[in-house]
Amino acid sequence: MSARQVVGLFSRDEDVVAATAAARRAGLSVVDVFTPYPVHGLDKAMGLPPSRLAWVCLIAGLSGAVLKLWFELWTAMVDWPLNVGGKPHNSLPAFVPITFEVMVLFAGLATVGAFLAVSGLRPGRKPHAPHPRVTDDSFALVVRDEGGAMTGDRIRALFVEHHALDVQERIDPGEPRR
Amino acid sequence: MGSLDTALAVDGVVPRVERRDLPSPRVQAPLIQGDKTFAEVTREVCAPMDRRPGLAWWGAFLVAAAALAVGVAAETYQLFTGIGTWGLNNTVGWAFDITNFVFWIGIGHAGTLISAILFLLRQRWRTSVNRAAEAMTLFAVMCAGVFPLIHMGRPWLGYWIFPYPNFRGSLWINFRSPLAWDAFAISTYFIISATFWFIGLMPDLATVRDRLPEGARKKLFTILSFGWDGSFRTWHRYELVYLLLAGLATPLVISVHTIVSWDFATSVIPGWHATIFPPYFVAGAIFSGMAMVLTLMILARMLMHLEDYITPRHVDVMCKLVILTSGIVGLAYLTEFFTAAYSGNPYEQFVFLNRAMGPFGWAYWTMVCCNVVVPQVLWFRKVRRSLGAVFVVSLLVNVGMWFERFVIIVTSLHRDFLPSSWGGYSPTIIEVATLVGSFGLFFTLFLVFCRVLPVIAMAEVKGVIAHERHHAAAHRHAAYEEQR
Numbered sequence: 001m002s003a004r005q006v007v008g009l010f011s012r013d014e015d016v017v018a019a020t021a022a023a024r025r026a027g028l029s030v031v032d033v034f035t036p037y038p039v040h041g042l043d044k045a046m047g048l049p050p051s052r053l054a055w056v057c058l059i060a061g062l063s064g065a066v067l068k069l070w071f072e073l074w075t076a077m078v079d080w081p082l083n084v085g086g087k088p089h090n091s092l093p094a095f096v097p098i099t100f101e102v103m104v105l106f107a108g109l110a111t112v113g114a115f116l117a118v119s120g121l122r123p124g125r126k127p128h129a130p131h132p133r134v135t136d137d138s139f140a141l142v143v144r145d146e147g148g149a150m151t152g153d154r155i156r157a158l159f160v161e162h163h164a165l166d167v168q169e170r171i172d173p174g175e176p177r178r
Numbered sequence: 179m180g181s182l183d184t185a186l187a188v189d190g191v192v193p194r195v196e197r198r199d200l201p202s203p204r205v206q207a208p209l210i211q212g213d214k215t216f217a218e219v220t221r222e223v224c225a226p227m228d229r230r231p232g233l234a235w236w237g238a239f240l241v242a243a244a245a246l247a248v249g250v251a252a253e254t255y256q257l258f259t260g261i262g263t264w265g266l267n268n269t270v271g272w273a274f275d276i277t278n279f280v281f282w283i284g285i286g287h288a289g290t291l292i293s294a295i296l297f298l299l300r301q302r303w304r305t306s307v308n309r310a311a312e313a314m315t316l317f318a319v320m321c322a323g324v325f326p327l328i329h330m331g332r333p334w335l336g337y338w339i340f341p342y343p344n345f346r347g348s349l350w351i352n353f354r355s356p357l358a359w360d361a362f363a364i365s366t367y368f369i370i371s372a373t374f375w376f377i378g379l380m381p382d383l384a385t386v387r388d389r390l391p392e393g394a395r396k397k398l399f400t401i402l403s404f405g406w407d408g409s410f411r412t413w414h415r416y417e418l419v420y421l422l423l424a425g426l427a428t429p430l431v432i433s434v435h436t437i438v439s440w441d442f443a444t445s446v447i448p449g450w451h452a453t454i455f456p457p458y459f460v461a462g463a464i465f466s467g468m469a470m471v472l473t474l475m476i477l478a479r480m481l482m483h484l485e486d487y488i489t490p491r492h493v494d495v496m497c498k499l500v501i502l503t504s505g506i507v508g509l510a511y512l513t514e515f516f517t518a519a520y521s522g523n524p525y526e527q528f529v530f531l532n533r534a535m536g537p538f539g540w541a542y543w544t545m546v547c548c549n550v551v552v553p554q555v556l557w558f559r560k561v562r563r564s565l566g567a568v569f570v571v572s573l574l575v576n577v578g579m580w581f582e583r584f585v586i587i588v589t590s591l592h593r594d595f596l597p598s599s600w601g602g603y604s605p606t607i608i609e610v611a612t613l614v615g616s617f618g619l620f621f622t623l624f625l626v627f628c629r630v631l632p633v634i635a636m637a638e639v640k641g642v643i644a645h646e647r648h649h650a651a652a653h654r655h656a657a658y659e660e661q662r
Contacts, residue, residue, distance in 0.1 A: 013644055033410040036216060036385070037641040043414050051418045057426075075341065075350040084354055094354040097437055101359075101366040104430050108370045108423055112377060115419045116404065119412045125405025127384065134408040135385040137216030137640075 064106025249615005288467025289315025548578025
């Protein structure tokens, strides 16, 4: 069964924030909001949970550091112990700079990789924006009209009350909601 | 006004504006001039990408490409002949190439300062300059990378600096060597800076994609923009990723120049073996980088007609950072002299006296004039507001910072412990041509960047405009409440 979506187009960020909060209060499910820049307060209005990407960053960074330190100790102590200026084989302080660099490298690349993966971004992916101007100067709120909480007309009225420039109904394209 | 009231009335959605958040009575000039709409920002920033380049751009591009050609010719010659083409000798074994290497790495640092450190410090003025500054970082690191590579003498074996399984027995690189630290630091710095730059570009690439007509360019931008569509679920994660990358890049940038300074400080050469080197090098790097950002921004503003985005206020703030870092660098010069005098070590004391009064005294005093004396004119508001004067100061600071590296390297080496091994140094034409070539590479890449990508971070500038508008509205709202 294909549900319907209602798309409201707004010209100001404060309108889209208020409309999103109002839509959620009215029991509608917010599919997504499309904005040309990150609008502050919209995450709370949409009820988005905090992202877990910081954990990816922490775990990848620690793994990178541990792996690199192990590798430095293994090459210097086990595989090829060499007397460099009488320094001990496990010259730990000298291993700190590279361990730090590899930690940053792992953390940065893993965080970006995880971000692209969870957001479904990849080269050549087709954008799903409901209106081409959302990357320029407009804001679009997309809600799902499941026929239960509110009918299309009442959603339209709610959007217009929050200064929507345009309201359109469309069949839910069934895109994955990431 | 009405809709803002509505928005403010939604509890927990928009935080209530508190009095301390309100603009002070001495309201500063807006960061973006001309009361722009979002659509105007897109149109004006993308305009240079749509039209054919003008004569000024072509003139600059031809000069840069000619300089690059000189460099390529010189490098090809030294590749086939060997680094005996340089003016190095038994005493001065490091000179021009390492000077250029440290100089270029330093130039890159202001890009990360603007993009990462100022982001963490919530400095909104950075948005007009961060994209170009990050591009500058990448190009400067590329220029820097050329020098250690050709310094190796056999650059085709450059990968030997990294550990990899090989067939020469269990042979690994020496992880205790600062030169191996350098290789890791610089390659990590380049990769993380490029990632940070690309992630920052993604929303703007989508904006460009959505306004292009069907065709090859649209296809290219569709691939590059990774399907970005402004979904707030993505923005929500994006903001955290950007914050994390900024948090990672900040200690990274400090570590990179610290490690570069360790190339010198871990040796026992008087003049190099100094604990002040890491902070001194980091401050110097930001100093020279900030001067280069100013040089480029003043040029880009003029060539690309970005007067409303790169405003006198931006130049003013960057000038203040130049004064600050100039002060730190000046203090470091004094500290070096004091430490040498206080050390009781005759070799250390001789090196510093020799720097100021020896055969390379001219280089030392050029450095002091350009880095410590000249920037003091920026204390005057009138000078900071005059773009021509700031441009001249920024060029002189770049000259001074190049000489700083030259002085550290050559004057410390040319007269060492034994007077019998004292020598001199003068660069050959090949070395000078390589330096010219690196400037050619840097400016060619920068000029191409100005034509093919948005020079200003559009999405971030739109955020700044919205923020300023909200602040002004909140200010009016508070004034109205007070009157009632």
